[in-house]
Amino acid sequence: MPHPRVFDNYLPLAHLFNLIFLLVIMYKLCGSCLKRLGLQGKPEKCELCGNIFEKIDVLLDFTYDAEFFNFNVGVKLDPETLEKEKKIIEELNLSGEKTLKRELLSVLRKKLKEKFNKEIEMEDPDVIFIFDLKKFKVIPENNSLYIKGRYNKYVRDIPQTKWYCRKCRGKGCSYCNFKGKMYETSVEEIIGGVILKYTKAEEEKFHGAGREDIDARMLGDGRPFVIEIQKPKIRKLDLKKIQSEINKDNRIKVTELEYSNKREVIELKRGKFKKTYLVYLDQDISDEDFERIKYLREISQRTPKRVQHRRADKIRIRKIYKVERENSNCLKICCESGLYVKELITGDDGRTVPSVSSIVQKDLECIALDVIKIHDR
Incomplete structure (x- = not known):
């Protein structure tokens, strides 16, 4: 009791x-x-x-x-x-x-x-x-500092984030010329390198609202991102000065730098924003062909062969909101997040149905791709 x-x-x-x-x-x-x-x-x-x-x-x-x-x-x-x-x-x-x-x-x-x-x-x-x-x-636990902004990428040969060597996983080997990574630099490293210097931190993580292909440019008003600075020693920063220094590298451009937080990282990752692309083709699209494809609104898309080694092999239904013709060999396509645009054009050996190639009954290829709008606002 x-x-x-x-x-x-x-x-x-x-x-x-x-x-x-x-x-x-x-x-x-x-x-x-x-x-x-x-x-x-x-x-x-x-x-x-x-x-x-x-x-x-x-x-x-x-x-x-x-x-x-x-x-x-x-x-x-x-x-x-x-x-x-x-x-x-x-x-x-x-x-x-x-x-x-x-x-x-x-x-x-x-x-x-x-x-x-x-x-x-x-x-x-x-x-x-x-x-x-x-x-x-x-035991002090120095929590991460978060900075958000938007970035443009003007070149077609750098990835969004560090791309570690698939053979050695960053250790350095003959396959990657002992650099530990597949590409010399990335959007993440260009932005992060400057911020790490001013915060006197050693590590960072880059969180983007999706990512463009390595050979695609990111144009328009840019892609939203949050960079997480781990264990910073300096927190009070001149973000305008940092933005200007980052933008000395003409391969990219950052805008709207401001402080963020972990909650906004979660929101960014959860966001499924539609996107608009400029798709450059290897052949001209005639008026007749365009009339047949401009009303394309939904496709069934199996995980593309080019990413199957790192993505689950699934069939996904994806929406297309609008197709316009910029010129004879360039389409403007607004579509749902997660749609693989290159395979929308080629059909990927029947893994994307229907495709632009199957509709016009031609073997089309995407020779260049630009993201011109992330519809997050």
Whole structure:
């Protein structure tokens, strides 16, 4: 049967003595733990927290050299301590709200706010200071810095992201001329290289709203992206200056650089934006041929042979919203996200049905491809 609560004003004195006696028999507690749990007794060397509240100032004697503007705190307690506290709370029918972990978090947040003169941020902090009480040390977790923008790619020979060698996976081998990657650079590396320099970080991740083929240009108002800078030492940046420096490389252009967050990365990845392409063909399209293809609105498309080694072999239904003719050998096609445009033209040996080639009954090839619009806004 659960024991009555200690702080009940109507608790008989004999019961109070019994509770204190039971508690002493179970574990010896310090003054902080007695007060936190609403108990009475003589403070002793604590068998629950190890008198950690008397040692906090020693634990707080650490430095952190990375720039940050807000923070949060985490606490790691060993399982034995958690089990002891659980037993006390259950045996004495105490409230589970005033746990050791919650009390430590409250105290540490207050003291760190005074130490660094920074604000507490619960949802998306720049850094989380993890207090490992078993090892008696502080482990800072420097959270990623996110920057978003849009990019254009004006050349046809660089990928969007780093393309590691398929043989050595980045280690370097004779196949990749010991460079570890298949291409000299990428949109990611051009953008990331500049930002890493200003943030004094070592690693980054590039998140794009889809990707164009290596041999396709990205024109129009660009493709949305978020670059994640991991463990930055500098967070306050002149984004206009960084944008100008990136744009010295005339192979790409970035615009609208601004700070972002992890939530926007998730939204970007979930987004299924329709796209508009300019498709250059190896043959002219006659007026009669165009009349036959301009009303094409839906296709069945099996995973193309050229990407089958890295994509699941599935059949997908994809929509085409509009087909226009720019000139005799160039089509403007607006279509659903995930449609493979080159195979829409060729048919990919019957894996895309219908295709432009099958409709006009000619063997057409896409000789060049430009993305001119991502319809995200």
